[in-house]
Amino acid sequence: MFQIDRFGRTPIYEQIIDQTQRLIASGILKEGDQLPSVRALSQELSVNPNTLQKAYSELERRGLCVSAPGNGRFVTADAFRLVGEGTKERLEELKKIAEELCAAGMPEDQVLHAVNVAYGKETDA
Amino acid sequence: MFQIDRFGRTPIYEQIIDQTQRLIASGILKEGDQLPSVRALSQELSVNPNTLQKAYSELERRGLCVSAPGNGRFVTADAFRLVGEGTKERLEELKKIAEELCAAGMPEDQVLHAVNVAYGKETDA
């Protein structure tokens, strides 16, 4: 369910946050679904429970999940809408890179093509 | 000439590298132009000279500038072409974000629109 890259610069707890958000955004995790427990996931990924606790706390702070002590941790009803709002920021990042590429003299065609490939509308020629 | 963000997670030396590359890519820095000296820039930005030295060494390693000890540091003839190759990687980043947005269910129109805005083809509606 989760893939951890131990060599990149992105901290593990942040990778967990990102990936959970994507699972929600893509509908794989829905309202009411239970997230893996800190202990179980800690074994599966060979990661310290505290690290996962940190990630889950942040997800909870963002309103994507709630904890039921003694029971588990579950995706909230608002989760899907909330991560949807988050994608606006990602779009801004994309725009920023596009501006840079424009400034660097890259033709717009190539950028549009890349987007089409990402959306499966064109093949990567 | 340079803008440092001391609060973000991107290290200062990396910001210097990025910004120098952009200045070259956009043609503001041309072949033969002298880069600010480590000492001068260190005062202007209130940054340790060693940090700037680190950035400049990396730029040199990438072939974007050469040092003339006792004289200064200058943009190479290949610099423009080399940063042009670097933009391919940036395009890959953009594509990756586009894939995420696709997975998150954002309509492709919005992404294409963002690119058009970045290229000045459309206004930010």
Next chain:
DNA sequence: GTAGTGTACTATCCGTTATAGTACACTTGA
């Protein structure tokens, strides 16, 4: 010769990340 340039090196401080270990409260279900 002086001023300004690049270069090299050591040492230190600090924040973030991740880990280890422990303890406690809660809920579920046999």
Next chain:
DNA sequence: TCAAGTGTACTATAACGGATAGTACACTAC
């Protein structure tokens, strides 16, 4: 009731990267 599994809280520590401080030396231009 009690055991197992859940979340939570806390302290302590190690490791790493980034940035700084300070010093010293070699080179070039004027």
